Amino acid sequence: MNHLSYIHQGNTAWSNFLDQLDRVAPYLNDLQDRLDTLRRPKRALIVDIPVEMNDGTIKHFEGFRVQHSLTRGPGKGGVRFHPNVDLNEVMALSAWMTIKCAALNLPFGGAKGGVRVDPSKLSKRELERLARRYTSEINFIIGPQKDIPAPDVGTNPQIMAWMMDTYSMNAGSTITGVVTGKPVHLGGSLGRVKATGRGVYITGMDVAKKIQLEINQARICVQGFGNVGSEAAALFAQSGAKVICIQDHSATLYQPEGIDLELLVQYQKQHGAIKGFSPAHEIANALFWDIEAEIFIPAALEGVITEQVAQSIKAKLILEGANGPTLSKADDILAQRQITIVPDVICNAGGVTVSYFEWVQDLASYFWTEDEINQRMDVIMRNAINDVWEKARQQNCSLRTAAYILACERILIARKERGTYPG
Numbered sequence: 001m002n003h004l005s006y007i008h009q010g011n012t013a014w015s016n017f018l019d020q021l022d023r024v025a026p027y028l029n030d031l032q033d034r035l036d037t038l039r040r041p042k043r044a045l046i047v048d049i050p051v052e053m054n055d056g057t058i059k060h061f062e063g064f065r066v067q068h069s070l071t072r073g074p075g076k077g078g079v080r081f082h083p084n085v086d087l088n089e090v091m092a093l094s095a096w097m098t099i100k101c102a103a104l105n106l107p108f109g110g111a112k113g114g115v116r117v118d119p120s121k122l123s124k125r126e127l128e129r130l131a132r133r134y135t136s137e138i139n140f141i142i143g144p145q146k147d148i149p150a151p152d153v154g155t156n157p158q159i160m161a162w163m164m165d166t167y168s169m170n171a172g173s174t175i176t177g178v179v180t181g182k183p184v185h186l187g188g189s190l191g192r193v194k195a196t197g198r199g200v201y202i203t204g205m206d207v208a209k210k211i212q213l214e215i216n217q218a219r220i221c222v223q224g225f226g227n228v229g230s231e232a233a234a235l236f237a238q239s240g241a242k243v244i245c246i247q248d249h250s251a252t253l254y255q256p257e258g259i260d261l262e263l264l265v266q267y268q269k270q271h272g273a274i275k276g277f278s279p280a281h282e283i284a285n286a287l288f289w290d291i292e293a294e295i296f297i298p299a300a301l302e303g304v305i306t307e308q309v310a311q312s313i314k315a316k317l318i319l320e321g322a323n324g325p326t327l328s329k330a331d332d333i334l335a336q337r338q339i340t341i342v343p344d345v346i347c348n349a350g351g352v353t354v355s356y357f358e359w360v361q362d363l364a365s366y367f368w369t370e371d372e373i374n375q376r377m378d379v380i381m382r383n384a385i386n387d388v389w390e391k392a393r394q395q396n397c398s399l400r401t402a403a404y405i406l407a408c409e410r411i412l413i414a415r416k417e418r419g420t421y422p423g
């Protein structure tokens with residue numbers, strides 16, 4: 001096994017991904033020898049982003065774009081603006097995109113980008129300058145047939161609009177298909193904003209039924225009340241579940257009879273965070289994973305379900321809205337404790353599925369209705385979760401390993417058929 005030794009260290013996101021690959025290897029039969037292709041990114045770019053701040057000073061930010069695999073099509077993956085972004089994290093996120101796109105059978109490889117920055121500390125103009133310069137720096141490796149960025153933590157449709165505009169200015173024509181998650185009047189797709197949360201709900205409902213977990217009155221805890229967490233929470237609440245605990249970067253709110261989500265969304269819009277919302281009361285952040293509930297939805301950052309959390313969590317079902325929330329050793333403990341996890345590469349794939357629809361619509365310059373989008377998304381998500389469930393049953397393995405088997409088989413067969421350049 002020829003790992004990139006300088007990066008396979010400690011409990012990092014990338015080493016977590018490598019552990020996940022090691023777990024799937026025994027199931028891949030004669031394709032196993034080819035797995036090394038996924039143990040390194042195809043291409044990783046580090047860029048310096050000088051930005052003129054409003055006070056006239058120049059500040060330098062570090063940016064990344066990693067294309068983990070382009071075997072099955074152009075790279076696809078979001079751009080994260082967050083103070084903890086580093087090469088290791090972006091590599092892992094890009095690799096999870098490779099697996100996700102293949103698990104869903106979308107014709108994409110995997111990529112991810114990021115800038116080490118706290119966007120809340122920048123003015124709108126500074127943020128625009130940062131997004132535009134970042135796009136210019138990665139301009140030569142992105143494009144509708146090369147690599148298509150999208151929003152992730154800390155980025156949004158406005159930033160995608162600036163990225164699309166910058167790329168188009170450099171190209172000399174309007175090229176909407178270079179990014180997805182754009183505003184709707186700029187070639188964005190209806191249904192994209194809510195798609196990831198909707199996908200968490202669809203896959204969650206499906207698996208809840210399979211494990212005979214009654215959603216009506218089920219208690220749910222959600223970590224992260226952003227794009228993904230808030231939509232997933234709202235849909236489960238509409239189905240009769242009680243969202244009893246919500247944590248964001250500012251606070252952990254608890255209300256055993258169920259939090260009023262509509263009021264909380266309004267409060268968050270006004271205050272920028274959930275801290276201070278009543279009648280829910282605030283509890284210590286560390287207590288989040290100890291709450292008694294049937295379903296937990298991590299929908300913030302990676303690496304939060306540690307061995308310790310896995311040993312104590314009192315859940316029947318974990319829905320991974322976030323990318324990479326569960327460490328590999330925690331996965332083993334959860335399996336022993338018979339707690340079902342719908343893995344990120346399936347659970348949060350609603351976003352990339354509608355991103356795929358957006359890219360198709362941009363290339364065709366023909367746009368679908370929201371109903372068409374939701375119906376097509378439901379079919380893809382339900383087929384994916386059923387295939388993964390069936391594979392897990394056949395191989396007697398976790399849903400994550402099953403998703404990795406399906407994805408790795410597709411990627412490695414494609415790799416084999418393409419051959420090794422220059423032959």
Ligand code: NAD
Pocket residue numbers: 151152153154155196223224225226227228229247248249250299300301302321322323348349351352
């Ligand atoms: P977002 O920026 O809209 O929201 C992030 C939420 O997490 C916010 O509520 C924030 O307060 C909270 N948060 C941040 N740090 C936290 C901490 N330390 N503890 C608790 N909460 C914290 O981001 P998003 O788009 O909802 O993405 C959330 C996760 O879902 C990420 O892992 C992202 O990669 C993944 N994801 C997003 C999409 C998408 O379409 N947006 C698609 C697939 C996966």
